[in-house]
Amino acid sequence: MIEDLMNLRWGIPVNAFTVPVFSIAVLWIGWRIWTFTIRPWLRPQDPVVLPYWIPFLGHSFAFFGNSDELLERGLDYVGRSNEIFGIQTLKRQLYIITNPPEVSIAFNDNTALHFDGHLNELLENFGFSKEGLRLSWHIPKPGDWCYLPGNEINPELASLNRFTEDMYRKQLLPGEKMDVMSRVFMRSVFDTLQWDKLDFCTVESTEKGKLLSLRELCRYTLVEGATQTMFGSHLHKIEPRIVEYMLRYNDNAWMVFFQYPDFFGNSPITEPRRVITETLEKFIEMPDEERHEQAWSIKNILAWQKVMNIDLRARASVLLMVYWAANSNEYNISFWVLAHLLHNPELLRMVKEETEAAWIDGVLDIKLLRTNSPNLEAIFNEALRLNGGAMVSRIVREPITLGGKQLKPGNAIIIPARQLHKNEKVWGQNSGDFDAFRFKKHKALSRHASYRPFGGGKTYCPGRVLAKEEVYGFLATLFHRFDLKMAEGKGPGGGKQVFPSLDDSSPALGITGPVKSHDVLISATQRVV
Numbered sequence: 001m002i003e004d005l006m007n008l009r010w011g012i013p014v015n016a017f018t019v020p021v022f023s024i025a026v027l028w029i030g031w032r033i034w035t036f037t038i039r040p041w042l043r044p045q046d047p048v049v050l051p052y053w054i055p056f057l058g059h060s061f062a063f064f065g066n067s068d069e070l071l072e073r074g075l076d077y078v079g080r081s082n083e084i085f086g087i088q089t090l091k092r093q094l095y096i097i098t099n100p101p102e103v104s105i106a107f108n109d110n111t112a113l114h115f116d117g118h119l120n121e122l123l124e125n126f127g128f129s130k131e132g133l134r135l136s137w138h139i140p141k142p143g144d145w146c147y148l149p150g151n152e153i154n155p156e157l158a159s160l161n162r163f164t165e166d167m168y169r170k171q172l173l174p175g176e177k178m179d180v181m182s183r184v185f186m187r188s189v190f191d192t193l194q195w196d197k198l199d200f201c202t203v204e205s206t207e208k209g210k211l212l213s214l215r216e217l218c219r220y221t222l223v224e225g226a227t228q229t230m231f232g233s234h235l236h237k238i239e240p241r242i243v244e245y246m247l248r249y250n251d252n253a254w255m256v257f258f259q260y261p262d263f264f265g266n267s268p269i270t271e272p273r274r275v276i277t278e279t280l281e282k283f284i285e286m287p288d289e290e291r292h293e294q295a296w297s298i299k300n301i302l303a304w305q306k307v308m309n310i311d312l313r314a315r316a317s318v319l320l321m322v323y324w325a326a327n328s329n330e331y332n333i334s335f336w337v338l339a340h341l342l343h344n345p346e347l348l349r350m351v352k353e354e355t356e357a358a359w360i361d362g363v364l365d366i367k368l369l370r371t372n373s374p375n376l377e378a379i380f381n382e383a384l385r386l387n388g389g390a391m392v393s394r395i396v397r398e399p400i401t402l403g404g405k406q407l408k409p410g411n412a413i414i415i416p417a418r419q420l421h422k423n424e425k426v427w428g429q430n431s432g433d434f435d436a437f438r439f440k441k442h443k444a445l446s447r448h449a450s451y452r453p454f455g456g457g458k459t460y461c462p463g464r465v466l467a468k469e470e471v472y473g474f475l476a477t478l479f480h481r482f483d484l485k486m487a488e489g490k491g492p493g494g495g496k497q498v499f500p501s502l503d504d505s506s507p508a509l510g511i512t513g514p515v516k517s518h519d520v521l522i523s524a525t526q527r528v529v
């Protein structure tokens, strides 16, 4: 029949090459018409799937490349109505949720939409074996090796994963334990930001002052600070270049999250991942009394991991996950806030007034700074809005109808911050522009369902208040010790510097940084304080 169709109908010569090619073409056209025209018409209750060319592979490559562009294409496909649509990856379909009421429902539903399935995948991606995974969910029962009633570490006898979550929440949410972390962080910033120690970000030094790279200034200072809050100086003693490796890890961390294939061990994530994991393993193997600078939560997590007897690699993987969460966003958000301030001297002056007011008799009052800086707060929120690209994910565990669409178990939902933060129906026609006073003029916007820089629901970032203290404290120290302005004549052709662009070349996990070759060069002089 195929031969008849080819020869008689279209006059295509019939041979061993044309018959299979023609058959595949017919099948492919049939698949496209069925999948993207007939089925959506027959099943309007299913989310519309953004059309793709290759069955099974779907949008996998586009998602790993520029996921932002792919999601925007999806929004265009549904007429920017914000109805739920699907994109197909190798593993499963991803339902993209961008309509504020549905976002709120999705964050609050912990039954049909579940984080644990996603956590299992994350743990495996980070290096857990099947056995490690089994042990990490095991709830101690009478008679078990790990059943230690009356123990002070885990009195509720929770599974290791639940215990770990409990530990970092207790450590990070506002209270005395968070304050300890904040103080350690600030001590590190005070130590790093010394005029004679700025080599790590100095591009040029003259008698009049220094030319600094904003990018390097933020990257090193903030990751160094976060490392100290969790591990004190222990990791540095094992691996002096730990901050450099962590930054390289961060630059490519999406490869771990999305299981990007590592061809022949040459992936840019391979070396930093190996070095950090080995460093953490050596840290874990140190006697407890020698790890005296570690954070309270790290000490407890390691103690219960030991009771559960999970393998060393799995123990290090958990630490790496928490270490990554604690340091991967602050340097990028600091970069963007400072880039806006340096490009607008009047904004810089206003913010400096606020940060200077928090220095009382030479001591920085971090609580005063956090709660009493309305301009800085508005600029911080706006920078989070424009550059926050987290894609929160949950696995669909039970059938659920959301926004009139039926979501199928086994697939996943994605709530993409960037698309929520650019929704013109919420943020207006200038949603893509930086408006320094947007959040000052409309205070309720920071609580809007379409504003999610810190995620939401069960995994709502526990470090959000600490993050604010860290970023504000960094800026306050910088402005107190140095006079900074945008360097003149460093732009194209010796002109004004161009505002850096967002790097959207790979899937975003949190605050996205600038394109790698973009920076802001700063003229800095030392202030006499």
Ligand code: HEM
Pocket: 165, 168, 172, 322, 325, 326, 327, 329, 330, 333, 388, 390, 391, 392, 393, 452, 453, 454, 455, 456, 458, 459, 460, 461, 462, 463, 464, 466, 467, 510, 511
């Ligand atoms: C501007 C800075 C920060 C941003 C934008 C940010 C963003 C986020 C987001 C979007 C999530 C949710 C991820 C998800 O649901 O998949 C999250 C979770 C988390 N964040 Fe942050 N974060 C920041 C700072 C911090 C800091 C400073 C720490 C710790 C010191 C931290 C620790 C965590 C932890 C442990 C989680 C996991 C919570 C859970 O799964 O229960 N974050 N963060």
